[in-house]
Amino acid sequence: ETGVTQSPTHLIKTRGQQVTLRCSSQSGHNTVSWYQQALGQGPQFIFQYYREEENGRGNFPPRFSGLQFPNYSSELNVNALELDDSALYLCASSSSSSYNEQFFGPGTRLTVL
Amino acid sequence: EDKVVQSPLSLVVHEGDTVTLNCSYEVTNFRSLLWYKQEKKAPTFLFMLTSSGIEKKSGRLSSILDKKELFSILNITATQTGDSAVYLCAVDHPSGGGADGLTFGKGTHLIIQP
Numbered sequence: 001e002t003g004v005t006q007s008p009t010h011l012i013k014t015r016g017q018q019v020t021l022r023c024s025s026q027s028g029h030n031t032v033s034w035y036q037q038a039l040g041q042g043p044q045f046i047f048q049y050y051r052e053e054e055n056g057r058g059n060f061p062p063r064f065s066g067l068q069f070p071n072y073s074s075e076l077n078v079n080a081l082e083l084d085d086s087a088l089y090l091c092a093s094s095s096s097s098s099y100n101e102q103f104f105g106p107g108t109r110l111t112v113l
Numbered sequence: 114e115d116k117v118v119q120s121p122l123s124l125v126v127h128e129g130d131t132v133t134l135n136c137s138y139e140v141t142n143f144r145s146l147l148w149y150k151q152e153k154k155a156p157t158f159l160f161m162l163t164s165s166g167i168e169k170k171s172g173r174l175s176s177i178l179d180k181k182e183l184f185s186i187l188n189i190t191a192t193q194t195g196d197s198a199v200y201l202c203a204v205d206h207p208s209g210g211g212a213d214g215l216t217f218g219k220g221t222h223l224i225i226q227p
Contacts, residue, residue: 045214
């Protein structure tokens with residue numbers, strides 16, 4: 001069984017740029033959720049994708065957007081980067097029969113200068 | 114506003130001690146409470162609790178939920194240095210009939226000294 005993978009591991013961008021983060025879900029999982037974890041804080045829910053549609057969104061502005069592909073992998077896109085976007089971005093996958101039991105990937109550490 | 118509060122925020126104990134981590138919550142439409150261990154990056158799943166009073170156990174770790182008083186505890190007995198990590202509590206509380214994400218607490222940073 002393959003776990004959740006994310007790429008890249010680290011990324012450095014400057015203010016105003018755009019970034020795309022990628023996530024491959026665990027084998028057999030069709031639901032992907034994205035979280036932002038600032039230093040010293042718990043993860044904050046950004047949004048969730050199920051069957052290629054957004055299926056729930058947290059309190060994040062529209063410049064945070066996503067996609068899910070037919071193989072259930074997913075992308076998180078952030079436009080017009082701000083300094084406060086610096087964080088660890090975590091992807092979690094789950095199955096539709098147990099979607100609250102989420103399994104996390106190793107994350108992408110984004111630094112915005 | 115929905116919230117999940119963990120205490121203590123940090124804890125330092127010696128190897129062999131027993132620790133109790135706390136998680137209280139105030140959310141609408143509670144469905145389940147989950148515990149995760151985060152060592153470097155990826156939180157790893159420990160327990161999911163849905164019913165009051167039923168203890169879940171895995172080795173030296175155990176957890177229980179009280180839905181009347183709205184809290185959960187995570188116990189670790191005979192602690193080892195490998196237990197050093199941030200322990201995250203999260204609550205699943207879907208709104209609007211759809212599936213939403215988990216609401217996390219800030220975590221308890223546990224350090225086990227040899």
